[in-house]
Amino acid sequence: MSDPAPAVPVCYRHTSRETWVRCARCERPICPDCMQEAAVGHQCPECVAEGRRTQRSARTAFGGSAAGQQGYVTKALIGINAVFALIGLAISGGGSLLGAGLFSAAGTLHAFGGVIGPDVTVRSNGDVLLGALPMYGDVFVGIDGGGVYRLITAMFIHYGLLHLAFNMWALWVLGRNLESVLGPARFLALYLVAGFGGNVAAYLVDPGALSAGASTAVFGLFAGFFIVLRRLKRDTSAVIGILVINLVLTFTVSSLSIAGHLGGLITGALVGVILAYAPRTNRTVVQAVGTGGVLLFLVLLTVARIALTNAT
Numbered sequence: 001m002s003d004p005a006p007a008v009p010v011c012y013r014h015t016s017r018e019t020w021v022r023c024a025r026c027e028r029p030i031c032p033d034c035m036q037e038a039a040v041g042h043q044c045p046e047c048v049a050e051g052r053r054t055q056r057s058a059r060t061a062f063g064g065s066a067a068g069q070q071g072y073v074t075k076a077l078i079g080i081n082a083v084f085a086l087i088g089l090a091i092s093g094g095g096s097l098l099g100a101g102l103f104s105a106a107g108t109l110h111a112f113g114g115v116i117g118p119d120v121t122v123r124s125n126g127d128v129l130l131g132a133l134p135m136y137g138d139v140f141v142g143i144d145g146g147g148v149y150r151l152i153t154a155m156f157i158h159y160g161l162l163h164l165a166f167n168m169w170a171l172w173v174l175g176r177n178l179e180s181v182l183g184p185a186r187f188l189a190l191y192l193v194a195g196f197g198g199n200v201a202a203y204l205v206d207p208g209a210l211s212a213g214a215s216t217a218v219f220g221l222f223a224g225f226f227i228v229l230r231r232l233k234r235d236t237s238a239v240i241g242i243l244v245i246n247l248v249l250t251f252t253v254s255s256l257s258i259a260g261h262l263g264g265l266i267t268g269a270l271v272g273v274i275l276a277y278a279p280r281t282n283r284t285v286v287q288a289v290g291t292g293g294v295l296l297f298l299v300l301l302t303v304a305r306i307a308l309t310n311a312t
Contacts, residue, residue, distance in 0.1 A: 063283045064183015073184045074175030078168050084156045085164050115154045115199045115211045144309045155195035157212040167214040174221040186275050189291050194220020194268035200298045201263020204305055211257040219261045220268025227272035270294050
């Protein structure tokens with residue numbers, strides 16, 4: 001008497017479907033709807049999901065997330081600057097596009113963004129009068145009076161369409177490359193700390209002046225990009241050429257903040273070295289502590305300057 005024919009295996013997820021294919025990992029029978037192509041053979045949905053949970057996500061050469069290749073942070077920063085510009089345009093009117101600035105009319109820039117030390121009185125037409133009487137317009141608190149938010153908001157405010165367009169073009173070119181190689185979080189840290197450092201420098205050198213613009217952060221990106229290229233042993237001649245041109249403009253155009261640009265450049269260089277040359281062992285910790293140390297130093301400088309001013 002012959003042995004009975006062996007039972008045909010059925011898919012473990014769809015028991016009404018016969019199949020001779022098994023998962024390459026768990027060896028359970030799987031039908032065509034459950035098959036997921038793998039490096040070797042096919043796997044079932046559960047094994048694929050388990051593999052994704054245990055697989056390390058791709059990282060950049062400096063420990064960042066590969067999500068930076070999409071440029072989300074760069075696009076978001078440009079969007080924030082554009083939103084500030086539109087708000088200023090709505091308040092100041094179309095004349096501010098080419099005139100005193102998107103946020104200057106009626107003292108809007110001075111209220112929300114510019115780096116200023118002492119309290120500033122602004123006439124209704126946007127003129128700045130240091131130390132003037134309040135009857136001439138609105139008085140806005142300077143950094144010395146507690147308006148320390150200006151050291152951050154100033155990097156998102158611009159003096160007109162050309163100022164905005166130039167900085168956003170530079171951010172688009174530099175930002176996408178840096179975000180791709182550093183990752184979103186590290187790139188954002190470089191941008192914000194460099195911009196903050198440039199504004200702190202502008203405040204320390206000339207606390208009575210009014211300055212604004214993303215150029216403090218952009219100069220930090222120039223420095224960071226140069227250091228990253230050097231670390232990767234790539235050609236830096238193009239970056240040096242553009243940086244030299246911008247430095248020449250900084251020292252020759254009277255309306256540009258020398259301290260702000262140089263402060264952003266130096267801060268960006270410091271953060272760039274920390275991010276690019278951190279050892280692989282505990283790299284993220286070293287990068288976070290180093291960048292945090294630079295930020296803390298800038299904060300202490302600001303606190304000391306405010307204390308000294310208010311004591312005199």
